[in-house]
Amino acid sequence: MKPTLELMRDVLDHDVVDVDGVRCGMVDDIEFAEGAAGAPVLAALLVGPGAWQERLPALLAVVSAWLFGRARTRVPWGEVAELTQSVKLARRASELGLGRLDRKAATWLKRLPGA
Amino acid sequence: MIPRRRRHAAWRQAAFLGLVLLVGGVGAALYNQRPANEDDLAIPIGELRSQGFELALLNDNATRGRDRRFVKAHAHQLAQSIERSRDELASLRAAAKFAATRSAALQRSEPLLDAAGQFGAGRAPLDAATAAQIVAVAEQLKSLEGTLKR
Amino acid sequence: MGKFAEVFLGILTAMGGFVEIGELTFTLNAGRRFEYALLWIVLLGTVGIMVYCEMAGRIAAVKHQAVFSLIRERDGFSAGLLTLVAASLVNVLTCAAEVGGVALLWQLLSGWPYRALLLAALVFFVVVVWSTPFEWIERIFGLGGLLMIVFMVLAVRLEPDWASVAAGFAPSLPRPAGGRDTLMYTFYGVALLSSIMLPYETYFYAAGGIEDRWKPSDVTLNRVVVIVGFSLGALLSVSLVLIGAEFFKPRSLDPALPGTAALAAADSFGNIGLYVALLGMFFAFAGAAIETALSAAYNLAQFAGWPWGLDKRPRDASRFALAWIAVFVLATVVVMTGIDPISVVEYSIVFSVVVLPLSYFPVLAVARDRGIMGPYANGPLANALGWFYLVLITVAALAALPLFVATHAGQG
Numbered sequence: 001m002k003p004t005l006e007l008m009r010d011v012l013d014h015d016v017v018d019v020d021g022v023r024c025g026m027v028d029d030i031e032f033a034e035g036a037a038g039a040p041v042l043a044a045l046l047v048g049p050g051a052w053q054e055r056l057p058a059l060l061a062v063v064s065a066w067l068f069g070r071a072r073t074r075v076p077w078g079e080v081a082e083l084t085q086s087v088k089l090a091r092r093a094s095e096l097g098l099g100r101l102d103r104k105a106a107t108w109l110k111r112l113p114g115a
Numbered sequence: 116m117i118p119r120r121r122r123h124a125a126w127r128q129a130a131f132l133g134l135v136l137l138v139g140g141v142g143a144a145l146y147n148q149r150p151a152n153e154d155d156l157a158i159p160i161g162e163l164r165s166q167g168f169e170l171a172l173l174n175d176n177a178t179r180g181r182d183r184r185f186v187k188a189h190a191h192q193l194a195q196s197i198e199r200s201r202d203e204l205a206s207l208r209a210a211a212k213f214a215a216t217r218s219a220a221l222q223r224s225e226p227l228l229d230a231a232g233q234f235g236a237g238r239a240p241l242d243a244a245t246a247a248q249i250v251a252v253a254e255q256l257k258s259l260e261g262t263l264k265r
Numbered sequence: 266m267g268k269f270a271e272v273f274l275g276i277l278t279a280m281g282g283f284v285e286i287g288e289l290t291f292t293l294n295a296g297r298r299f300e301y302a303l304l305w306i307v308l309l310g311t312v313g314i315m316v317y318c319e320m321a322g323r324i325a326a327v328k329h330q331a332v333f334s335l336i337r338e339r340d341g342f343s344a345g346l347l348t349l350v351a352a353s354l355v356n357v358l359t360c361a362a363e364v365g366g367v368a369l370l371w372q373l374l375s376g377w378p379y380r381a382l383l384l385a386a387l388v389f390f391v392v393v394v395w396s397t398p399f400e401w402i403e404r405i406f407g408l409g410g411l412l413m414i415v416f417m418v419l420a421v422r423l424e425p426d427w428a429s430v431a432a433g434f435a436p437s438l439p440r441p442a443g444g445r446d447t448l449m450y451t452f453y454g455v456a457l458l459s460s461i462m463l464p465y466e467t468y469f470y471a472a473g474g475i476e477d478r479w480k481p482s483d484v485t486l487n488r489v490v491v492i493v494g495f496s497l498g499a500l501l502s503v504s505l506v507l508i509g510a511e512f513f514k515p516r517s518l519d520p521a522l523p524g525t526a527a528l529a530a531a532d533s534f535g536n537i538g539l540y541v542a543l544l545g546m547f548f549a550f551a552g553a554a555i556e557t558a559l560s561a562a563y564n565l566a567q568f569a570g571w572p573w574g575l576d577k578r579p580r581d582a583s584r585f586a587l588a589w590i591a592v593f594v595l596a597t598v599v600v601m602t603g604i605d606p607i608s609v610v611e612y613s614i615v616f617s618v619v620v621l622p623l624s625y626f627p628v629l630a631v632a633r634d635r636g637i638m639g640p641y642a643n644g645p646l647a648n649a650l651g652w653f654y655l656v657l658i659t660v661a662a663l664a665a666l667p668l669f670v671a672t673h674a675g676q677g
Contacts, residue, residue, distance in 0.1 A: 013338050013341065016570060023573070025570040025571075026568075026569065026570035028342075052342060055343065057124075057343075058121045058122070058125040058128055059128035059129050085328065085329075101584060102572060102582075102583050105583035105584050105587055106580040106581070109579050109583050110580050114579070115578060115586075154673065155673070161519070161676075162519070162521075165521070168516050168517050168518045169528075172516060172518065176528060176531055179535075180535070181531055181535075181536060182536050182539060182540075184374070185373050185374070185524070185527075185539060188372050188374075189373055189522070189524040189528070192369065192372065192373075196522065253517070257517060
């Protein structure tokens with residue numbers, strides 16, 4: 001990874017891809033923790049409606065919370081293996097709690113012929 | 116739980132949005148209430164004029180041996196368009212000076228619906244008298260439209 | 266497959282997929298009302314869609330990234346979401362118009378009831394997209410759309426005054442017939458421009474490039490396909506304007522149904538012309554229905570970070586699969602209400618103009634960025650054209666809604 005990182009440009013709103021190359025969300029928000037000497041330190045990536053709702057005007061946030069829920073998955077920064085055009089993770093999506101809805105939708109799509 | 120500050124902001128935004136929609140809705144309703152002018156009338160009359168000429172074209176093609184199923188089906192679709200245009204014309208609240216034009220258009224376009232119905236019943240092509248009548252009706256609607264557009 | 270065959274197929278597919286129900290209606294009526302005076306808009310719009318599809322295709326080949334992930338990255342979340350909602354609405358409406366158009370065409374061929382045919386069309390589309398590989402969908406509907414060449418033959422057969430046709434390619438305003446005519450002319454100009462530059466074409470073209478696994482070496486292929494294929498497609502649009510002027514204007518007929526266009530072909534070429542025209546329109550409308558539904562699903566999946574692509578089994582891109590199915594269902598519901606498909610398409614074309622600047626700006630921004638595209642970034646010509654069209658579509662976007670209201674949706 002580059003020595004300095006432009007978070008807004010290179011991390012936020014980019015694809016998240018797991019170790020198998022499967023897309024499993026977007027970086028919807030970033031979490032900072034308090035590091036040594038009180039300076040903020042990059043702690044985790046946040047993925048899911050609970051993360052992007054914070055970035056919407058209040059009315060839209062409330063409506064989307066009602067429609068899509070407020071689930072949010074926290075991906076610790078240590079899980080990030082590589083930063084290219086996408087954020088590449090070191091493990092599988094299922095191990096990190098990502099892509100759950102895709103797997104859920106797949107279980108009933110599987111019953112159809114040709115799925 | 117969404118923080119109270121955000122919930123209050125959401126209510127304020129919802130109220131504002133509601134107000135905008137209300138004003139817009141009232142504005143649109145008032146606009147629709149106004150009496151129809153010549154431009155409003157010219158639209159459905161123009162549609163009927165076009166539909167009349169299209170029926171004539173369809174009949175002409177039917178005499179030259181076009182696929183009967185196509186002729187019947189196209190006439191059916193045309194009939195629905197004619198009905199829609201007539202309904203639109205009938206629903207317009209014309210200002211007094213246009214009322215006569217509106218009734219004339221409605222009356223004169225009746226044969227169009229009958230003719231389209233005849234196609235639909237499989238009686239294509241139309242007999243010469245009906246065919247001539249359709250063309251005459253279309254020309255009359257065209258001149259009615261012309262008086263409105265002047 | 267050999268490169269030559271691939272280019273050839275790409276060109277034919279681009280040509281066959283150029284026209285859909287909205288463009289068909291607007292071009293015929295533009296010719297009917299204004300004769301050849303709007304031909305320059307066809308030229309303007311064609312160059313515009315070439316410029317943006319070439320850029321989007323180049324980005325797909327070099328960065329393997331499709332338009333909507335660019336939009337989110339470059340415009341940010343809120344603006345990207347706004348674009349997504351607007352583009353999805355336009356896609357659903359356009360899809361609805363195409364599905365309705367297909368049902369109308371099937372009714373002309375079979376005589377069966379319209380609503381039953383709408384349901385049949387829904388089943389048809391879902392089954393085709395579910396079971397057919399992407400390249401075959403592109404080829405079948407793109408090549409089938411080439412049957413629309415019957416309209417090109419018809420245009421020549423009607424013996425237009427070629428000198429007047431040529432004059433139509435120079436920008437002009439209508440004969441000074443006063444405010445109303447100029448207003449209608451401007452509306453038709455904007456609507457025609459919009460119908461040629463519909464955003465779904467760019468989204469689908471770029472996503473297709475990724476499905477076809479383009480690499481940087483395909484940049485030239487991309488350019489050739491876009492330029493040659495869309496030029497040929499534009500010839501078809503020009504033919505439709507000519508038919509409007511030479512066939513419908515003298516008969517005082519405003520084409521408002523797909524069957525009306527077929528009737529023009531039938532009038533000159535008999536039943537053969539009729540069947541070819543109906544089949545050509547079927548492939549063109551059906552292709553557009555599929556492209557708009559897939560485009561909506563691509564947009565949503567790319568924006569949200571879901572796995573996407575017809576190259577994957579539905580179970581491996583499950584929300585993407587559900588998304589395109591949902592679009593077909595929604596589109597069918599819209600036309601089931603009985604609303605006339607041509608009216609739907611008029612609305613969708615006007616609203617799509619408003620979406621255009623939001624969709625095209627990120628494409629230009631990325632295509633000209635040397636840091637991202639390296640040696641494949643825009644040259645001076647692409648940059649100049651890109652900016653010119655961005656300004657043009659922004660002006661058109663601002664003018665569209667007022668014109669729509671002032672001209673009663675282009676009817677008076």
